[in-house]
Each structure stands twice: as structure tokens, then as C-alpha cells.
Amino acid sequence: MRVGFVGLGAMGEHMARNLHKAGLLSAVWNRTPGKAQSLSAELGVPATATLAELAARVDAVVSCVSADADVLEVTNALAPGLAAGAVVIDCSTVAADTARRAADVLRPAGAVFLDCPVSGGVEGARDGTLAVMCGGDPEAFERARPVLQAMGRTVTLFGPVGSGQAAKATNQIMCAGIIEAVAEAMAFARAQGLPLEKLIDTLGKGAGSSWYFVHRAPNMVRGAYPAGFRVRLHAKDLTICRDMAARFGVSLPVVERMLGEYAELIARGHGDEDISATFRLKAELFEPADGKPRS
Numbered sequence: 001m002r003v004g005f006v007g008l009g010a011m012g013e014h015m016a017r018n019l020h021k022a023g024l025l026s027a028v029w030n031r032t033p034g035k036a037q038s039l040s041a042e043l044g045v046p047a048t049a050t051l052a053e054l055a056a057r058v059d060a061v062v063s064c065v066s067a068d069a070d071v072l073e074v075t076n077a078l079a080p081g082l083a084a085g086a087v088v089i090d091c092s093t094v095a096a097d098t099a100r101r102a103a104d105v106l107r108p109a110g111a112v113f114l115d116c117p118v119s120g121g122v123e124g125a126r127d128g129t130l131a132v133m134c135g136g137d138p139e140a141f142e143r144a145r146p147v148l149q150a151m152g153r154t155v156t157l158f159g160p161v162g163s164g165q166a167a168k169a170t171n172q173i174m175c176a177g178i179i180e181a182v183a184e185a186m187a188f189a190r191a192q193g194l195p196l197e198k199l200i201d202t203l204g205k206g207a208g209s210s211w212y213f214v215h216r217a218p219n220m221v222r223g224a225y226p227a228g229f230r231v232r233l234h235a236k237d238l239t240i241c242r243d244m245a246a247r248f249g250v251s252l253p254v255v256e257r258m259l260g261e262y263a264e265l266i267a268r269g270h271g272d273e274d275i276s277a278t279f280r281l282k283a284e285l286f287e288p289a290d291g292k293p294r295s
Contacts, residue, residue, distance in 0.1 A: 002026040003147055004058040006051065006074055007092075008035045010227065011118070012064035014125035015091070015151045019062065020045065021128075022150035029054045055081030060147055064091040064118075067236065068098040075102040075113070084110030087144050091132070091151075093117045093172070093233075095240050096162035099135060103161045112140040115161055117168035118152060119175075121228045123215065129153040133171070135163030169244055172237040175229075175275075176258040178212045183278040184285075186220045191286035196221045216276040225273035232271035235262040 004027040005016040013035070019025040020043050027046045030036040040047035048054040055061060055078040063074050071094050078088060088106060090099065090113065099115035106113050114136035124130040130152035134141055141157045148155045158167050185208075189199050200221070204214045219225050238255050245252050261281055262271075270277050 001060055001143075001147060002058045004028065004048075004054040004061045006030070006054070006061060006063040006078075007065040007070075008039060009064065009066070010122050011091075011125040013039065014122065015062065015064060015118075015130075017043070018125075018128045019147065019150050022146070024147060024150060027054045027057045051077035052081035054078070055086070056083075058086070059083075060087040060089060060144060062089045062091060062147065062151075066092070066233065068094040071098055071102055072105070075105045079105055079109050079111065082106065082109055082111040086111040087114060087140050088112070089114050089116050089144055089147060091116050091118050093168050093237050093240075094165060095243065096135075096165040096169075099162045099165050103136070112137055113161060114140055114144055115164040116144075116148060117164055119168065119171050120152070121211075121215065123228070124153075125151070131171075132156070133158060133164040133167035135159055135161045135165065135167075137161075165240075166244070169237070169241045172234065173241055173252065173255060175212065175234070176238055177254045178210050179216065179275050179278055180254070180258055180261070180282075182210070182213050182217055183220065183276065183282040186217055186279055187282035187286055190283065212276075216274065219274060219276040220279040225270070225277040225279075227272060228274045228276075230272050231262050231265050231275050231277055234275050235259060235266065235271075238262070 003019055003024040006029050008030040016025060016028055025045050027048050028036045028039055029048050029051055036047035061078055065071060071090055071092050103113035114134055116132050116134045118130040118132050120130040128151055131154045132148050132152035134157045200217045238259050241255050261278055265277055
């Protein structure tokens with residue numbers, strides 16, 4: 001299968017590299033052409049000038065972009081160049097309704113849309129160990145499976161188009177609660193004067209551990225938050241979760257609390273830091289005890 005890749009950001013570039021390792025990558029495109037041209041020169045695959053040109057070269061397209069409007073823009077631009085039976089595999093995190101609208105755009109051309117958001121951070125994208133949550137036609141999913149397995153370790157079809165995004169929204173709610181708990185616990189531990197590196201090593205093997213604790217608590221010790229998953233992007237995802245829950249007349253306390261904390265971080269200029277920057281706010285709770293300056 002000839003695969004094109006759209007969206008060479010922090011996650012997408014690694015995912016494209018893994019498709020190349022699997023012998024599947026045939027073309028790349030990025031909104032900022034320099035990124036695509038650089039990867040093209042390195043890997044020896046074409047960087048197309050337009051999305052329609054990329055679509056005409058391939059049997060499948062993987063896209064990984066930031067927002068709902070981006071997904072629809074990319075899908076509309078790809079549609080004229082796609083052959084009947086082509087598969088668009090969208091790994092962005094957007095609303096389930098957006099995935100269904102994208103599928104509607106492709107249907108007249110006989111192309112198929114799979115919503116396949118991913119989880120596992122930059123590390124998972126780099127190592128090809130992402131968890132991939134899929135929604136769409138089962139036959140198209142099976143055709144796309146080799147592509148998905150080149151990028152992820154766990155690949156699951158949850159139901160029709162939109163189901164992958166519903167599964168990802170569930171994941172994002174869990175992440176919100178976990179990162180808040182980790183930040184709060186680490187602020188507490190620092191105020192107690194505990195050796196934090198030893199704490200991470202020990203608790204990372206205990207019942208309270210999680211991927212976020214093991215991989216992101218070290219950011220809190222260093223006081224540095226390089227973007228693995230940006231605050232502003234998780235805020236965008238949690239807004240999607242809020243809207244989906246609101247259709248049931250429900251407000252989710254964890255989501256609302258984290259949206260408030262992210263709004264504060266963004267207002268302070270920390271929106272492009274990793275979500276472990278939540279520690280900045282939690283540490284302030286203990287400032288009278290530990291004498292640390294405000295961020």
C-alpha cells in the first residue's frame with residue numbers, strides 16, 4: 001500500500017518515519033513546506049506541492065493535524081485527487097461529529113474515512129508503540145491495519161466512524177485526572193522534603209503509578225516542561241469532552257477543574273508547555289511551607 005502523510009508536527013514526523021521504516025511511505029505534505037522538504041530530502045520520498053497531488057499518488061493518506069477545522073480543510077483538499085477505494089486515516093483528536101462530516105465529504109468519491117486518534121505521547125510516536133483508537137468500516141479498517149500497526153502497538157476498532165474519537169475523549173478525561181493527581185502529589189512530596197528522584201523510582205513501581213507519573217513527574221523535579229503534549233492542545237481536547245458530555249446534560253467535574261487550571265496556565269504564557277506544567281499551580285499551594293517563589 002502506498003501511503004501519504006499529512007501533518008509533520010511533533011507526533012506526525014515520527015509517525016511518518018515509522019511508515020518509511022515499514023516501506024509504506026510514498027509522499028509527504030505539511031502546511032509549512034520546509035518541514036516536508038527536509039523530511040523528503042532525508043527519506044527520499046516526494047514532498048508534494050498540494051494535497052490533491054499527494055492524494056493522486058497514494059492508496060491511503062494518514063493525517064495528523066491540530067484542530068477540527070484543519071481536519072475538514074485537509075479532507076476537502078484531498079477528496080478531488082483520491083481514487084475510489086482510497087482510505088483516509090485521520091490520527092488527529094477532534095470531535096466525533098467532525099469525523100462523521102469528514103466521512104461524508106469522501107463518500108461521493110468512493111473513498112473511505114477512518115478516525116484513528118492516538119495516545120502515547122511523542123515517545124510512543126517515535127517508538128511506534130502508540131495506542132490507536134479507530135472508528136469506521138470494518139473492511140477498510142482491515143485494509144488499513146498494516147499502516148496502523150506500523151505506527152502503533154495496540155490497534156482497536158471500536159465501531160462506526162466517530163467511535164475512535166469517542167474512545168480518545170475517554171482517554172483524555174483519564175489523562176486530565178491523572179496529571180492533576182500526579183502534580184498535586186508531587187507538590188505535596190516536595191513540601192515534605194522528600195528526595196523526589198527516589199520517590200519517582202519507588203512509587204513508579206507501586207499501585208499508584210501511571211505512564212504520566214513515570215514519564216512526566218521528572219519534568220516537575222527539573223522545573224522544565226518541554227512539549228510532549230501541550231497545555232493548549234489538551235485544553236482543546238477537554239473542551240470537546242465537555243461538549244460531548246453536555247449533550248447528556250452532564251458536567252464532568254474533572255474536566256471542568258482542569259479546563260480552569262489550563263486557562264490559568266495559558267493566561268500566564270505556559271500554553272505551549274507540556275501538561276505536566278500543572279505542577280506550577282499545585283506547587284503554589286504549598287508556598288508558605290516551602291518558601292518557593294511563584295512561577
